[in-house]
Amino acid sequence: MQAVMSPEDMMAFLETVFPQVRGEFLVEEMDGVNTVVRLLVGEKHLRPGGTISGPSMFGLADVTAYVATMARIGKEPLTVTTNCSLDFMRKPVSGKDLLAKARLLKLGRSLSVTDILIYSEGMAEPVARANMTYAIPPKRG
Amino acid sequence: MQAVMSPEDMMAFLETVFPQVRGEFLVEEMDGVNTVVRLLVGEKHLRPGGTISGPSMFGLADVTAYVATMARIGKEPLTVTTNCSLDFMRKPVSGKDLLAKARLLKLGRSLSVTDILIYSEGMAEPVARANMTYAIPPKRG
Amino acid sequence: MQAVMSPEDMMAFLETVFPQVRGEFLVEEMDGVNTVVRLLVGEKHLRPGGTISGPSMFGLADVTAYVATMARIGKEPLTVTTNCSLDFMRKPVSGKDLLAKARLLKLGRSLSVTDILIYSEGMAEPVARANMTYAIPPKRG
């Protein structure tokens, strides 16, 4: 399996479709099945006590599944999240980036399903797990 | 059933524990079972095309379940989200606030479960549904 | 809103497509939005201690969402479950039937989303909640 574009192309595409999150995410790996995205953790992602907010972790899982899907089908900005489930399992390490490691489990004509584990950089056990379903728009004939 | 504090007390508590989201949420109803929280939609919640970002909807569902739980057990800042599932069903209406209408389905000693429907203000059909589980810390004896 | 067939037609259809579960389920209400299905609890659904098995509750939620969807689109045996999430919240009452009360939250061209609360007959608080997504096959033109 191989991605249909490079991580650099993907980053440029993400910054066009999600300009609000520019500078927050870094696509580190992307081979068509496995995808790794880094959340560059900053002040805006933190909660008192140094933990990382739930919406920041949701956002990381969501972007990672989007990247995993686009890596195979190409640039389809109308691809939208339809379902997700998350388990928050451990407190992230204060001051560390988060790494989302994803595996594309299914790519059908109309749906993709991605499994994601989120780690604090340097920590062996995941802080969260997620699965995301994306709806892929029908091809114009 | 009755809430153990007023919506005003809850708002003051939220702004203490989540100072980053000050001014984003408004607790509109809170009776111990049913809870309504408004997301005051601003520029930071939007995506190109005027839609509201997934992390903003996740954040609204999360705060609403937190409020629904605190309304019964009182101020327990160490209560944490352990699990959630969301379905994104319709595009939110551009320029409208979101209203999360929640029902506390279970309040056990160690877990609460809340069901949430999210509406664009003035729209009859929900834009999203969510369920959130919170872990409640053990009482100190 | 109105259902496109009667509960009796639906029962006959269910017994054709799922002959294995004949006599287990009873469609009690079905108006196109709200659906109530009864699980006639028997020996095969029980676990030691008189509680009802998880697969029996999953099966009830699944059939109820199927009925809620068919009530609007008509008989489409190829409609399949793609996603579900369940919370098990209370122990069912021994020797009582289960009632699943469902609301069809979304009926799109390719997906339906149904929210379900499951009650032991006569009990005020739900024993479980579920949401189910069904994929609807494309119409043949």
Next chain:
Amino acid sequence: MQAVMSPEDMMAFLETVFPQVRGEFLVEEMDGVNTVVRLLVGEKHLRPGGTISGPSMFGLADVTAYVATMARIGKEPLTVTTNCSLDFMRKPVSGKDLLAKARLLKLGRSLSVTDILIYSEGMAEPVARANMTYAIPPKRG
């Protein structure tokens, strides 16, 4: 990591606590982190067309997460499922057993979280994914 009992002890325990499912499941691997359980597919698990029923797949995921948890904490029959989410991704192969391959992601004092992929024997791509949360009863002091 190591399991606190052998697969044979686990099988004997399962047949005591779930006598209804005797002969349906086979614990194939169990090392304290990774667990493999086989569903010996028979007539009762099938739907018309040779596919395997949703409740059968739910039941397999549920038993597998239970085994994965007991493998570490020992025999705790009061451990109960509190939450699950499932994605059904492909049609199982007719006439083949199902294999559930699980990883225990978290074992806390009161909750375990297990990730599961379900395969038709001999098929490279998973037919379903699931995650299950179990509540572990407090230790008697």
